[in-house]
Amino acid sequence: MIFRQLFDPASSTYTYLLGDAASGEALLIDPVYEQVPRDLSLVQELGLKLVATLDTHVHADHVTGAWRLRERSGCEIALAAVVGAEGVNRALRHGDRVTFGKRHLDVRATPGHTSGCLTYVLDDRSMAFTGDSLLIRGCGRTDFQGGSPEQLFASAREQILSLPDDCLLYPAHDYRGITVTSVAEERRFNPRLGGDVDIGDFVGYMNNLNLPHPKLMAVAVPANLRCGKPDGEAPAHETPEWAPLTLRFSGVWEIEPMALLEHGHEWQIVDVREAPEFIDCLGHLPDAKLVPLSQLMARIDELDRERPVVAVCRSGVRSAQASVLLGKAGFAQVANLAGGMLRWRAEGLPVASDTAG
Incomplete structure (x- = not known):
């Protein structure tokens, strides 16, 4: 399998490219609007065909590149059905499967950070893409977009930390530049969800974070409910017009x-x-x-x-x-x-x- 982890420094977002080498089919998880030219260039250079984009949730800190990628490549857009976003080709639910060539991702509903969070688990359970449901030594906040600390505790414990110890976990964000963790590490060392933490500990902690809302929330959430399609007239094509x-x-x-x-x-x-x-x-x-x-x-x-x-x-x-x-x-x-x-x-x-x- 072809795997690449990409980074957007403005929002500290990780985008993941997964490709089946035999068929050339590929997926992008959590693409960022401004990074679409970069992502398509990599897909092209690796000789892949992008068949779908998947978002782990409706992000509040950046605009998804899903619509822009579909306009450029013809790929499908996949997102949680519960979100009710406009322009989705495939509304995903718990237990669904997203295929690329001979490989696939299993869809697990992991609400709590937002109501529409999904975690994508690779077919052999060697990797999982957790969005903000589980971060490296942390987790996403639970105080907006239908969040719930009780739901997030259950999601993380039952759907993510129940995976094999050596399963690698890849989050949607990390603000320190750390790229990957594992189920065993997070079970042991995650200060919010690991060790002997119980639901009372977790809910008490999360309800007292008192964090400011993301600066781009008012722009990003409405845009992401349109899968990243601009409001009104679409911007001009980003490819220079003076030459091919x-x-x-x-x-x-x-x-x-x-x-x-x-x-x-x-x-x-x-x-x-x-x-x-x-x-x-x-x-x-x-x-x-x-x-x-x-x-x-x-x-x-x-x-x-x-x-x-x-x-x-x-x-x-x-x-x-x-x-x-x-x-x-x-x-x-x-x-x-x-x-x-x-x-x-x-x-x-x-x-x-x-x-x-």
């Missing part, structure tokens, strides 16, 4: 050689190799301007900030770094030539090799 580009998981936009050949005369082509490489056996693009990476920031004013820039190097590595630097310098339309001059020459496209300039 692909976003890599590294965060760099790339352009294919043929697309650059067709439209390159409209843009600034910046070759960031050193001067001897510009006229070596690989040659250079006919309209390219030589600005070595080592000089790029010192010569940044030689470039027109209003025109798109395509960075080029031997293999695409140095030019990827140049793309990042240009973006940080305020250039809004920047792309990297995929594969660099090696790829350009391999595809038999025209080059120049006269003199540097």
